[in-house]
Amino acid sequence: MNRVFTEDTIVALATPSGVGAISVIRVSGPDSFVAADKIFLGKIKLLHAVSHTIHYGQIVDEPGLVIDDVLISVFRNPNSFTGEDCVEISTHGNPIIIKKIIELLTAKNIRLAEPGEFTKRAFLNGRIDLTQAEAVVDIINSRSEASLRGARNQLDGLLSKKINDLRQQLIDTSSFVELELDFAEEDIEFIDNTELIKRIKNIIREIEKLLATYSFGRVLRDGINIALVGKPNVGKSSLLNYILKESRAIVSHIPGTTRDVIREEVLIDGLLFRLFDTAGIRTSQDEVEGEGIMRSREAVKNADLVLFIDDVEQGFSYDLYDELISLTSSNNIIKVMNKIDIAEASTLEADVFLSAKTGFGTEKLFSIMKERALSGENYSEQSTIVSNVRHYNCLRKAKDNLNSALITSENKLSGEFISVDLRTAAVALSEIIGDVTSDDILNNIFSKFCIGK
Ligand SMILES: Nc1nc2c(ncn2[C@@H]2O[C@H](COP(=O)(O)OP(=O)(O)OP(=O)(O)O)[C@@H](O)[C@H]2O)c(=O)[nH]1
């Protein structure tokens, strides 16, 4: 474990700012106990308290005025989240109290924490690796059960373990190649060329499997953007309202009702869908409607999936469909025929027939949406899934290096090239876990955290 004791002690509010039943102020670093003791009146000094114990007492200012009754939890290094000495002060959830306590602590040589600094210290002290630190942000930001599960697996170290295994295989293989180089004069073979090629191919295959989970992982983590698009009056807004179970968008029999793009989120079977209701697309002289229609086209371009909506009265609009497939892939389009309650429509073209008025057919729509969003993939809860673009890019880099090592070994070229490529691939994998990282990467990752985390 690479313990990096930091000089300074930091403080931040760990719970949301504002009024609440309880707020928690977190302090971490070598001066945590001494500083807290200076403003805390309890039965014993925190400096002498056993780790993982809770102490009741009062926070008092210099003139001895009581600020609040609090409970302080004590965590001694290395058994705390950050790996340092830590206290967590639970106060009444009043912003004035919190401000006062933080001021008292900063007057005792403690400084305000930067965003993500607690988690960064946990990483620097070897409590968690980089993928786990990133999982902490994902857990906090998770908007759906599916993304929470993915982040949970990552925090549990599923991804790290897999990456470590692959990296170890790479290092072992390159060691053989390097040994052979050392003994080049003696003509001893440590690994024959066929075995070497087999090993490299195996690792490439494993990396490809991980890369293949990315689109699924991204859907789990970020949700799916889905645009509701079609001619005016086909019932786009009605369908949005039906899905949301509320009268969110204005619905009327007048074509051209919706002007702005309306964005709402909904959870369907634990997956997050971001719905974009748009202005009906037609040729319009109206300036405002024209702007709305331009935004509808933008929404199509930005969407992961498009619900192309028609109704049984107007039928399937081939011209608009042709336009849509110039804006997005036809695989992304789900053809919806609405207002099935008015007339029989089985001769019309559609993936799903439904009624936004009665809800008939919407279950089928949801299952198609889910299937398309996950591209037919459904990994088990135990699967290692890549959902972070940084991890994806590192894996791509490793794969490129391995491909080049493969070509070199297939052409029986010098082992030196092979070993360099294998080592570079190993470094790319190390970057994922954070064994090799630049300050830039770290700053970039931890700046995304909120203060207090
Ligand atoms: N019978 C029936 N009427 C529907 C259905 N869905 C929508 N309507 C009616 O169709 C009309 C248009 O509905 P909207 O939801 O405003 O249509 P839109 O596609 O959002 O229209 P624009 O915003 O103008 O592009 C309204 O009068 C709705 O009540 C349906 O499934 N069945």
Ligand SMILES: [Mg+2]
């Ligand atoms: Mg509308």
